[in-house]
Amino acid sequence: VYVGLFLVGPVKKSMRSQCFSSTLIGVEAHLVGVEVVISSGLPGLTVVGLPDTAVTEAGARVRSALKLTGVNLPPRRMVVNLSPADLRKSGAGFDLALALGLLEALGEIPAGCLAHTLVVGELSLGGEVRRVRGVVSYLALAASTTALRRIVVPFEQVAGLPRWDGVDVVGVSTLEQAIQYCRGEWIPVAAGVVPTQGPSRGTDLAEVRGQDLAKLALEIAAAGGHHLAMVGPPGCGKSLLASCLPGLLPPLTDAEEREVAVISSVCEEEQLLLQRPFRSPGSVISPSALLGSFRPGEVTRAHRGVLFLDEFPEFRRDALESLRLVLEEGQVRVSRARFQTTYPAHFTLICAMNPCPCGMASVPGEVCQCSSRQVARYRGKLSGPLLDRLDLLVGLHRVPLSELHDRPVSESSQCVAQRVGQAREIQMLRGCLNRDLSGDPLFSYLNWSRADQKFALEVGDSTRLSMRAFQKWLRVARTLADLEGTDGVSKQHLLVARSLRVTLGSGEQAA
Ligand SMILES: [Zn+2]
Numbered sequence: 001v002y003v004g005l006f007l008v009g010p011v012k013k014s015m016r017s018q019c020f021s022s023t024l025i026g027v028e029a030h031l032v033g034v035e036v037v038i039s040s041g042l043p044g045l046t047v048v049g050l051p052d053t054a055v056t057e058a059g060a061r062v063r064s065a066l067k068l069t070g071v072n073l074p075p076r077r078m079v080v081n082l083s084p085a086d087l088r089k090s091g092a093g094f095d096l097a098l099a100l101g102l103l104e105a106l107g108e109i110p111a112g113c114l115a116h117t118l119v120v121g122e123l124s125l126g127g128e129v130r131r132v133r134g135v136v137s138y139l140a141l142a143a144s145t146t147a148l149r150r151i152v153v154p155f156e157q158v159a160g161l162p163r164w165d166g167v168d169v170v171g172v173s174t175l176e177q178a179i180q181y182c183r184g185e186w187i188p189v190a191a192g193v194v195p196t197q198g199p200s201r202g203t204d205l206a207e208v209r210g211q212d213l214a215k216l217a218l219e220i221a222a223a224g225g226h227h228l229a230m231v232g233p234p235g236c237g238k239s240l241l242a243s244c245l246p247g248l249l250p251p252l253t254d255a256e257e258r259e260v261a262v263i264s265s266v267c268e269e270e271q272l273l274l275q276r277p278f279r280s281p282g283s284v285i286s287p288s289a290l291l292g293s294f295r296p297g298e299v300t301r302a303h304r305g306v307l308f309l310d311e312f313p314e315f316r317r318d319a320l321e322s323l324r325l326v327l328e329e330g331q332v333r334v335s336r337a338r339f340q341t342t343y344p345a346h347f348t349l350i351c352a353m354n355p356c357p358c359g360m361a362s363v364p365g366e367v368c369q370c371s372s373r374q375v376a377r378y379r380g381k382l383s384g385p386l387l388d389r390l391d392l393l394v395g396l397h398r399v400p401l402s403e404l405h406d407r408p409v410s411e412s413s414q415c416v417a418q419r420v421g422q423a424r425e426i427q428m429l430r431g432c433l434n435r436d437l438s439g440d441p442l443f444s445y446l447n448w449s450r451a452d453q454k455f456a457l458e459v460g461d462s463t464r465l466s467m468r469a470f471q472k473w474l475r476v477a478r479t480l481a482d483l484e485g486t487d488g489v490s491k492q493h494l495l496v497a498r499s500l501r502v503t504l505g506s507g508e509q510a511a
Helices: 002-008 058-069 095-105 135-144 175-182 212-224 238-242 254-266 287-291 317-329 372-380 401-406 413-430 439-444 450-462 467-484 491-499
Strands: 015-025 028-039 044-048 077-083 117-119 150-154 168-172 227-231 306-309 331-336 339-344 348-353 390-395
Touching: 015 095, 015 135, 028 095, 028 135, 044 058, 058 095, 058 175, 077 095, 095 117, 095 175, 117 135, 135 150, 135 254, 168 175, 212 227, 212 238, 212 348, 212 390, 212 413, 212 467, 227 238, 238 306, 238 348, 254 339, 287 317, 317 331, 390 467, 413 467, 439 467, 450 467, 450 491, 467 491
Parallel strands: 015 117, 044 077, 117 150, 150 168, 227 348, 227 390, 306 348
Antiparallel strands: 015 028, 028 077, 331 339
């Protein structure tokens, strides 16, 4: 009791300030109150409220930055309290808020000038304001918090930020500039410049010669959100085709663009991504890098875009197993010691594989070196629960050069994207993408004739389709009808849909 009384001491001359900063958990920014109290007592600067090492070390950086900016901290007791107390605070983004909070408490900047303001920025020892990770998440927080009207961020991160209503962005490059801003001596140039990113949306479909069936599969995948597998020998253009998909999808809505920008900023991508992502991780990727841990994984970086897994059977089994749940839920739940978060992960999956381990099975003029057992094991990787999520499974073959030469140039991505957009609009009237249709809703939306229904059931029975595989077939047929803008699914749609589902031996039976 005695020690406590001594340390608290007389609080008559205490000075205080209150401002706001934020800490990141996953891709979400959480509001943190920064309260500074300066009182007589043992001189020193203490940060309390569950700070991590980087936050604790803020004291040294802030002291040095202030000194070089011309402010010497008085030999008094300075306590910085970060609230809420039970939220773990991490990163160096508190530096600027800490410095400004101290200055306000000392009366160096006007009292109350930081009300309604979120402050994030790391300080160098010399007083420069350095970039922070996840700046778009902080912007999202400022925009969604009614008590906040502006956000102070590192100047170098202002350019390229997506537009956000209801919040002013102030970019400062030094602590001195931030002080001048608070004193009203410096007015920032209008921020929130709308960035324009070029049409670098992957490969254009017109650049790919031949492979008409695969192109149709891509169009259907784009229109109905269906996940897709491509099976074909090396060099038949699977990667090239996959990279066309982002360009076939409709442009991001404002809300989607913000989601993508948030993830991009948390992943510290050099340039903020504001279009549909295309991610193609290598097969040696670990499950945590694929699914995410303390930082978002590839499935989240592909959010609202495309995840392409080339050489699919080479991926680790446990990684693929977990992928199934992600496809089902559209999100990833991460749970580590003291770290729980949920990452968004809505994407279209494209898997590519060779027909066998050596890749030469069913290639004219080539001899496959694999045993039937090897082939079965290889194809088996695509079987089971993950295969259930893939509505489209197309077989590709190498197009002979002579044939390539004669081919007419096919439709551009722009043409196809227009149809895709219309097909998506039709689906939105029903409430969901065709990928997510099953059971009674699926059957009720087919609007097919009795004859076509009979035809489908007969084919289903004669080829021993499971109910799951049968529904996949119908889903794809529904998307074909939507691409045409017709109300009912016809026999023609069913026949085309059937050709977009190759059999993979034992693997296919599992579906
Ligand atoms: Zn082989």
